[in-house]
Amino acid sequence: MLTIAADDILPVHMADALTGEAPFWEAARGTLWWIDIQGQRLLGFEPASGRMSSHRLPLMPGFVVSFAHHGLVLGLEDGIYPFDPETGVGGRLFAVEEDLPANRLNDGKTDPAGRLWFGSMDKTGNGAPVGALYSLTPDGALQRHRSEIRIPNAIAFSSCGRTFYFSDSRSQLVEAFDYDVASGVLSNGRAFARFTGGEHPDGACTDADGGVWIAVVNGSRIERRRPDGAVDLVVELPVSRPTMPMLGGRDGRTLFVTSQRRFLSTAKLKQETLAGQLLATRVPLCARAEVSA
DSSP: OEEEOGGGOEEEEOOOOSBEEEEEEETTTTEEEEEETTTTEEEEEETTTTEEEEEEOSSOOOEEEEOGGGOEEEEETTEEEEEETTTEEOSOSEEOOTTOTTEEEEEEEEOTTSOEEEEEEESSSSOOSOEEEEEEOTTOOEEEEEEEESSEEEEEEOTTSOEEEEEEGGGTEEEEEEEETTTTEEEEEEEEEEOOTTOEEEEEEEBTTSOEEEEEETTTEEEEEOTTSOEEEEEEOSOSOEEEEEEESTTSOEEEEEEBOTTOOHHHHHHOTTTTSEEEEEOSSOBOGGGOO
16 A cells, blocks of 8 residues: 655645635636635635735625536535636526525536536534535536435536445545436445544545545545445645545646634644645646646
């Protein structure tokens, strides 16, 4: 098993995010977008120039992705909104759970057919299982696939598009499903990765060779797992609460990692000086083709 040591991890965007999350590599702009959930910010980092940006948001964000002909979009508390770096957040494109004002959206990825998959969860902090897992077509057809979710995470698609990954983080389990790209139907759900003790899976991404990269909260690491679930690479981190990995950069071989300052004590924050920053390192594997430059 290959290990990348924490000493090889570098901070590339110092933003002191309360909950840094949802890194997304936008090849067209050469930008790694990421969010600060409680800080209500969209953050941007351009590796080629080193330029950094910060955009205030009207509501808490849950993810940022490129969504079909809508371009760059944000999952905010009550729906999907377009975003332009020059003009900011536009009018809401699609409403989600308007009848549940105590919920917010969390974690989102697109499938090979252009559907947007994302979750919802309680935003008040009581941890109630009131969230759901959704898919949304570019023309606005919303479908609920699962209910009674606490914290939706690890949404990712295999490089071939035929496997869907998902976790309700409180369960400490990442599941894998067979996925029909044409119909958007999930089937044959099964355990893919289990965590124990105080460790929980958070965000995930996949690479061109079928590997699944999982952020392990309270584990200070990213695990790469083969399609059979076996761990073959570990990225050790200088932060205890990594939230999501993303492969990007011009050749797709830069691993970006977001992390969280929230929930860390004053003493822990003094130890983890890079908590809440965007971290990066080079890895010997490549991103899925659609996110490579």
